[in-house]
Amino acid sequence: MTAAHDPLRTPRRAFWADARFFLGVLLVAASVVGVWLVVSAARQTVPVYAAAHTIVPGEAIGTGDLKVVDVALGTLSGTYLTADDLDRPVVATRTIEAGELVPAASVGDPSSARTTSVVVRSAVDVPASVEAGSVVEVWSAPLREQGAYDEPRILVADATVVSVTRDDSMIGGGAAALELVIPRADVPATLAAMADESALSIVPTTGSGS
Numbered sequence: 226m227t228a229a230h231d232p233l234r235t236p237r238r239a240f241w242a243d244a245r246f247f248l249g250v251l252l253v254a255a256s257v258v259g260v261w262l263v264v265s266a267a268r269q270t271v272p273v274y275a276a277a278h279t280i281v282p283g284e285a286i287g288t289g290d291l292k293v294v295d296v297a298l299g300t301l302s303g304t305y306l307t308a309d310d311l312d313r314p315v316v317a318t319r320t321i322e323a324g325e326l327v328p329a330a331s332v333g334d335p336s337s338a339r340t341t342s343v344v345v346r347s348a349v350d351v352p353a354s355v356e357a358g359s360v361v362e363v364w365s366a367p368l369r370e371q372g373a374y375d376e377p378r379i380l381v382a383d384a385t386v387v388s389v390t391r392d393d394s395m396i397g398g399g400a401a402a403l404e405l406v407i408p409r410a411d412v413p414a415t416l417a418a419m420a421d422e423s424a425l426s427i428v429p430t431t432g433s434g435s
Contacts, residue, residue: 270295273305273326279358280321281385283340283406285314286332296326304329320358320385340406342387343415347401348424350391355403355429359386363405363415366424374424381411383430403427 274291284290288311298305306327315332345363355361363381366374387404407415418425 270297271307273298273307275326276321276323279323280317281358281387281406282317282319283338283342284317284387285335286317286327287311291327294326306332320360322358339409340385341409341412342404342406343412344402344404345415345419345425345427347403347427349400349426351389351401351403351427352429355386355389355427357386357388360384360430361386361403361405362428362430363407364426364428365418366426367418368422368424377424377426380414380418380423380425381405381407383408384411401427 272293272295275294277290277292280286280290291306306329310329310332314335316335316338317331318333318338319331321327321331348366351361361384362379363384364377365380366377369375385406387406390402392400392402
């Protein structure tokens with residue numbers, strides 16, 4: 226004989242429904258913790274160096290050339306220059322603009338530097354856009370005889386300006402003296418051109434200057 230159905234009896238809740246509920250709670254909790262960790266990491270800052278002025282290739286870098294800034298870098302914190310990286314002499318291996326965070330890869334040992342600096346006097350003034358950090362070409366017109374020069378040619382294809390001294394005392398625009406960082410391989414030809422009294426001119430590379 227079949228037992229009579231009790232209309233007041235509450236059906237037992239299936240186990241899989243309870244498990245799904247608790248799984249949902251765990252997923253929500255994990256999501257909240259994940260968001261909290263991301264926000265917390267984003268708020269953590271580390272002190273790194275930024276360039277206090279434009280630093281050119283081959284230039285020795287000391288604390289006076291840098292300023293400390295606190296930035297949130299997350300996993301990138303190890304890729305920028307810190308105080309621990311200055312326990313030995315270092316030089317810039319590329320141009321570092323003023324205010325730019327200094328990547329650790331942009332400095333190297335002085336003995337490995339492939340550039341050096343020379344002072345070149347331009348036969349004519351240089352554009353106002355040429356300043357520290359500008360990339361320029363050095364052109365040379367060899368002297369044939371007094372007042373006569375050969376066709377100009379590129380002497381240094383890739384030079385970086387350290388400083389510019391313009392002489393405005395001459396009528397029609399004076400000459401300019403520039404300290405340039407050039408590849409060591411170009412030093413002999415550059416010194417020879419200066420010794421031969423070739424007419425040297427500084428030409429900005431396309432897109433250089435400010």
